[in-house]
Amino acid sequence: MNKNTSCAYCLSHGRSVCTCSVILSFFLCFPLFSQSQASLSGRVQQENAEPLQHANILLIESKQGDNTNAKGEYEVKNIDPGDYTISVSFIGYESLIKKIRLEAGVQKMDFTLLESAEGMEDVVISGALRKETLRETPIKIEVYGQELFEKNPTNNLLEGLSLVNGVRPQLNCGVCNTGDIHINGLEGAYTMVAIDGMPLMGGLSTVYGFSGIPTGLIERVEIIKGPASSIYGSESLAGFINIITKSPQRAPIMHGNFMFTSWREANLDLGVKTVASEGVSALTSINSFRYQSPFDFDLNGLTDLALQERTSVFQKWSIERPGGRDISIAGRYYYENRWGGQTDWESTFRGSDEVYAEEVSTKRWEFISAIPLPVSEEINLSLAYNSHRQEAYYGDILFFSTQQIAFTQLSWHKQVDRHGLLLGLANRYTYYDDNTPATASILPGGEFRLLEAEEHEEAEEHEEDHLEGEAPAEDLVEGEELDDHDHDHDHDLAFYHTEGDMPAARTYRIAHSGPASGEAELVVDPEFIGNRVDHTWLPGFFLQDNIRLSLNHRFLVGYRLDYHNRHGFIHTPRLAYLWDLPGRQALRINSGSGFRVVNIFTEDHSVLTGVRRVQIGTLSPETSYNASLTYENGFDLTDEDFLNISSSGWYTYFGNQILPDYDTDPRVIIYDNLDGYGISRGLALELEFHHIPVIDIHAGVTFIDTYLFENNTRQLPVFHERWNGTWSAAYKIQSLSLLLDYTGTLYGPMRLPLVGENDPRASFSPWFSIQNVQFTWFQEGWELYGGVKNILDFTPPTNIILRPHDPFDTEVQFDDLGKPIPTPNNPNGLVYDSTTQAFAPNQGINPYIGLRYNLF
Numbered sequence: 001m002n003k004n005t006s007c008a009y010c011l012s013h014g015r016s017v018c019t020c021s022v023i024l025s026f027f028l029c030f031p032l033f034s035q036s037q038a039s040l041s042g043r044v045q046q047e048n049a050e051p052l053q054h055a056n057i058l059l060i061e062s063k064q065g066d067n068t069n070a071k072g073e074y075e076v077k078n079i080d081p082g083d084y085t086i087s088v089s090f091i092g093y094e095s096l097i098k099k100i101r102l103e104a105g106v107q108k109m110d111f112t113l114l115e116s117a118e119g120m121e122d123v124v125i126s127g128a129l130r131k132e133t134l135r136e137t138p139i140k141i142e143v144y145g146q147e148l149f150e151k152n153p154t155n156n157l158l159e160g161l162s163l164v165n166g167v168r169p170q171l172n173c174g175v176c177n178t179g180d181i182h183i184n185g186l187e188g189a190y191t192m193v194a195i196d197g198m199p200l201m202g203g204l205s206t207v208y209g210f211s212g213i214p215t216g217l218i219e220r221v222e223i224i225k226g227p228a229s230s231i232y233g234s235e236s237l238a239g240f241i242n243i244i245t246k247s248p249q250r251a252p253i254m255h256g257n258f259m260f261t262s263w264r265e266a267n268l269d270l271g272v273k274t275v276a277s278e279g280v281s282a283l284t285s286i287n288s289f290r291y292q293s294p295f296d297f298d299l300n301g302l303t304d305l306a307l308q309e310r311t312s313v314f315q316k317w318s319i320e321r322p323g324g325r326d327i328s329i330a331g332r333y334y335y336e337n338r339w340g341g342q343t344d345w346e347s348t349f350r351g352s353d354e355v356y357a358e359e360v361s362t363k364r365w366e367f368i369s370a371i372p373l374p375v376s377e378e379i380n381l382s383l384a385y386n387s388h389r390q391e392a393y394y395g396d397i398l399f400f401s402t403q404q405i406a407f408t409q410l411s412w413h414k415q416v417d418r419h420g421l422l423l424g425l426a427n428r429y430t431y432y433d434d435n436t437p438a439t440a441s442i443l444p445g446g447e448f449r450l451l452e453a454e455e456h457e458e459a460e461e462h463e464e465d466h467l468e469g470e471a472p473a474e475d476l477v478e479g480e481e482l483d484d485h486d487h488d489h490d491h492d493l494a495f496y497h498t499e500g501d502m503p504a505a506r507t508y509r510i511a512h513s514g515p516a517s518g519e520a521e522l523v524v525d526p527e528f529i530g531n532r533v534d535h536t537w538l539p540g541f542f543l544q545d546n547i548r549l550s551l552n553h554r555f556l557v558g559y560r561l562d563y564h565n566r567h568g569f570i571h572t573p574r575l576a577y578l579w580d581l582p583g584r585q586a587l588r589i590n591s592g593s594g595f596r597v598v599n600i601f602t603e604d605h606s607v608l609t610g611v612r613r614v615q616i617g618t619l620s621p622e623t624s625y626n627a628s629l630t631y632e633n634g635f636d637l638t639d640e641d642f643l644n645i646s647s648s649g650w651y652t653y654f655g656n657q658i659l660p661d662y663d664t665d666p667r668v669i670i671y672d673n674l675d676g677y678g679i680s681r682g683l684a685l686e687l688e689f690h691h692i693p694v695i696d697i698h699a700g701v702t703f704i705d706t707y708l709f710e711n712n713t714r715q716l717p718v719f720h721e722r723w724n725g726t727w728s729a730a731y732k733i734q735s736l737s738l739l740l741d742y743t744g745t746l747y748g749p750m751r752l753p754l755v756g757e758n759d760p761r762a763s764f765s766p767w768f769s770i771q772n773v774q775f776t777w778f779q780e781g782w783e784l785y786g787g788v789k790n791i792l793d794f795t796p797p798t799n800i801i802l803r804p805h806d807p808f809d810t811e812v813q814f815d816d817l818g819k820p821i822p823t824p825n826n827p828n829g830l831v832y833d834s835t836t837q838a839f840a841p842n843q844g845i846n847p848y849i850g851l852r853y854n855l856f
Contacts, residue, residue, distance in 0.1 A: 053070050058089075060781075064078075157213040176338055185704040186238035193241045216255070216269030261846050290309055301343065314331070426541075433533045536565060540561065589629055723747070789848065
């Protein structure tokens with residue numbers, strides 16, 4: 001195919017081969033088989049011979065199946081003869097999986113399912129740290145399996161969760177494309193992410209590690225919206241995301257998935273199951289993602305998408321023990337290198353001011369284990385550890401950091417009459433070190449000079465005020481040396497890096513609290529700047545009672561007490577109520593509090609780029625108080641049609657909220673506790689419709705009202721949309737073994753930060769929608785799929801990056817205070833900025849094709 005026969009999209013991008021036409025032609029030429037077909041029918045019943053309606057029958061290799069009608073009957077037609085693995089499942093019953101051989105013609109098979117407290121598709125662990133059915137948990141938990149990620153294939157979890165109502169991946173950098181997850185409009189730092197129940201994500205990994213989780217590892221994802229701190233502790237103010245990795249016992253013998261896109265992204269997932277001995281099995285999984293094409297379709301001189309090389313190696317062992325008390329041990333190594341910037345950048349320019357790029361290199365180790373103790377009681381020990389090392393260059397600014405998190409937890413479950421008791425002890429240790437002033441200290445004996453002291457004379461009278469525990473306030477006299485004093489009051493003052501007027505020294509601003517509150521600036525000789533590694537201990541105790549008041553009523557009460565080595569004791573209670581109404585109705589009421597301790601890492605990529613200075617005040621832990629109401633109802637419209645409706649409302653009050661202030665000074669990002677309060681409230685509606693086995697529709701819309709109230713003024717925080725919506729629609733053509741998926745997201749306007757009065761960019765983002773289509777063809781364990789992402793070709797305005805032609809500000813003139821001034825070639829007096837308005841990915845329309853294989 002030559003350039004003249006390419007489509008408009010490929011012509012606009014100067015491509016000699018039309019990727020769109022290739023993919024479309026491929027699917028129009030699917031082979032159709034004329035050989036004799038088989039059909040399978042029968043009945044699914046309970047042990048007492050009563051029929052099971054809506055039981056699921058699935059031929060795993062071909063993805064053909066049916067759901068039983070009111071009489072428990074099913075029928076699957078147009079099956080190619082051969083060997084298959086059939087799965088028969090129903091909520092609350094033990095699943096049945098067996099090998100069958102189908103010959104041409106009609107065959108009948110009946111199945112009997114045994115009742116179980118742990119239906120495979122119905123079991124969750126996030127509400128009580130143990131297996132329980134969704135029907136019985138008072139906590140509203142949403143569960144998403146591999147089907148979600150297969151509807152819109154992605155190379156990482158961050159993008160994969162975009163189809164969950166109320167959950168939005170937030171891009172934090174328009175150049176290096178790092179991001180996090182927002183739940184109900186709240187910042188990513190408010191969401192706790194756990195792997196197999198272990199809270200190992202946080203700080204550095206919240207920003208840089210989230211995109212490194214391949215969807216091929218995931219068996220399912222459990223999401224709790226709203227505070228979950230009474231069980232999981234710090235950081236779960238907005239919600240909790242529990243990533244359940246694949247079980248070796250249920251994994252296929254071999255799994256493979258390869259996808260290639262028109263942007264030349266290549267993603268490969270490989271998995272192998274091995275059986276070491278009876279009851280001992282292991283799953284080894286390797287993921288590799290590569291993208292090395294510096295496209296610049298918007299012609300601003302910078303890459304539209306960060307180039308990436310990513311490798312993840314995962315192994316999980318399962319040791320079966322009597323009573324289902326299996327031991328699980330897993331480990332993962334993850335490496336990623338990404339860079340974005342000027343398209344002619346090469347590694348030889350790393351750290352220089354010649355060609356601009358933002359390069360982030362990440363190495364991460366994880367270890368997770370769950371060990372039921374060999375005692376008569378249900379006592380479980382969980383151990384986890386990770387090491388996260390990062391080296392990043394933002395132009396000529398180096399950021400090097402190391403974070404280690406160790407976690408241990410002992411939990412005891414006890415059923416006493418109607419009381420399901422949970423008692424636990426936990427401890428989380430965090431080690432953090434970097435090369436910024438966040439972990440710097442001023443050594444005794446260093447000369448410094450004091451600048452712009454406020455209320456200094458009063459400060460001299462209070463010996464308890466200290467400079468980060470290194471020098472008492474009475475020593476803040478220009479020209480004197482710092483003495484070695486008591487280091488017990490490092491919480492009284494904080495300091496942060498500012499731009500100084502001494503090139504050979506560092507300038508710090510000191511904010512001291514108490515009666516001698518005020519601010520001062522120091523310039524310190526770098527010879528006397530030492531390192532102060534941050535060590536955080538967070539031991540905790542929690543207790544929960546899940547009370548069955550009657551057959552249809554459950555009440556949950558929980559309490560957690562944590563002790564932070566800097567902030568002291570922190571209390572978080574929790575209450576929940578479930579009313580199991582007739583039919584498929586359920587009413588849930590949840591309330592509780594949450595907390596988030598101050599993280600020494602600022603959790604904001606833009607603070608590292610050098611575009612703005614960072615100011616960090618004396619921070620106190622954030623707290624939140626939440627109440628939510630959820631109602632669900634399911635309807636059998638006909639034997640083949642099923643409708644489920646879920647609605648929820650929530651209200652969250654935040655105290656001591658810490659949010660970045662971009663507005664007070666366009667040259668500075670200020671981190672401090674809000675002198676007021678924050679409110680997040682909203683409504684969500686979700687709908688599911690199934691026309692068995694042909695049509696599946698999921699749709700949701702969320703209205704969010706989030707604001708800050710400070711100094712008698714109500715203001716809208718940045719990057720908080722008021723509306724978002726998601727949908728997915730699937731249509732199955734069984735005669736062709738073909739599945740069609742149409743998915744999409746819709747987001748309302750978000751307030752965007754500006755860098756001054758003369759900033760020409762919009763203060764609000766536009767409404768925008770990302771929509772995708774996909775075709776999947778099934779054949780004997782193989783799945784051939786392809787489609788188009790972002791069919792509307794939406795990309796954000798090109799001017800969200802300010803002055804991309806001058807990323808080092810070589811053409812910018814500054815006044816004596818360091819403020820940019822207007823000049824003929826810079827009439828608005830602006831500086832380079834790539835981070836503050838990054839609200840959506842800059843990747844346009846993207847055709848792709850892929851192949852999956854599963855061997856059971």
